[in-house]
Amino acid sequence: MTDTRNTALVVGASRTLGLGLVAEYLRRGWDVIGTVRGSRRTGLHDLADASEGRLTIESLEMTDPEQISALRDRLAQRTLDLLFVNAAITRGDLPVGEVPTDMFTEVMTTNALSPMRVVESLRPLVAPTGTIGVMSSSQGSIALNTRGGQDLYRASKSALNQLMRSYAARYAEDPRTLLLVDPGWVRTELGGPGAELSVAESVPGVAETIERHRGRTGLHFVDHEGQVVPW
Template sequence: MTEIRKTALVIGASRTLGLGLAAEYLRRGWDVIGTVRGGRRTGLHDLADASAGRLTVETLEMTDPQQIAALGERLAPRSLDLLFVNAAITRGDLPIGEVPTGMFTEVMVTNALGPMRVVEVLGPLVAPAGTIGVMSSDQGSITLNTDGGQDLYRASKSALNQLMRCYAARHATGTRTLLLMDPGWVRTELGGPDADLSVEESIPGVAETIEQHRGKPGLHFVDHQGQVVPW
């Protein structure tokens, strides 16, 4: 009997954490669909070329609702075992009173509204026993914020967490696993060169934590080591 491979859709997979997650699921024997913003070749394209057809690259600008809807229509015949949304930007460490309105809007749309639009539109493609995950951060934890700083980024991740909680409440009788994932402090453009972890150190733990929570309905806020992150 031919084994049916599982399918993961990784939103925002052109580089660093998203690209690492796509590669990790290929290593685990899954089929992977990864999205990139249009207009240029990325590491995901190189990974697809070496994947023997197991990785498909789709184009998506996550801040554009029409593009999200179009992707949903293209993928409608598919059944996903995992939808994972990876997106985050920061625009510097400014006190909130100094943040321009345009910057505030850009970060909130990219880090909170865009990911939730993806979850709302593409979530129904996930199998009833599947998983919907969103890349969050411990900087979105109100409990852990004892030092301040990064006001806008923290606020955007807290907003994302709250919106996922709203989504979970509206789907309280659902059977899908819902995850807010803290990957740890990772050496990316966002995390900076002094961060504790490389992508290669973070991502296998992210994937393993996702696997450990498979079949556990409801919303979980956890890190790459499987530990619960306080709200």
């Protein structure tokens, strides 16, 4: 009997939104591959123990191009229905003029350059009918930035959006669905304790938005409720 379960790769799955997304796809009956940094045990390992083999864990430091290539080689025989990259850091709310150069480089590399390296490298593993998604943010929207603040984080997400747009233009004939997803304002280390949504409230909407856009070619910037986010 042929195994027809869908397979998702969630990059950055050790905690909060990434971990929640893995749990949601397991609940939906998918096979899931989740990545963690290093060898420390995380909540993802607990999920794997209870998954009856449907969740496998891979180690990946996303900012290391050699590790991205090694992951691609290890997964060369797998076909992915969904590649979803979830990774971002913030280093405080500083006006851009006060941001040290090394901090600027670190945030931009982690939030914009590294996710796109993953997308570019692992693209061949995604089925022609599959989806490539990246966790973005409404803070990456230039149109919605009417209050300022979080200069570096906003800029990194805007850069991610622009790089994804360039990727979509370069592969304009590619039938895969491309998504930039805003999960909403979520209570994570990034969102803070005063955020509107819990991970459990955000993640089902993220997964449902991904599912509703399945088969729609081109790039879509949408939120966890499926609404279009202005650029």
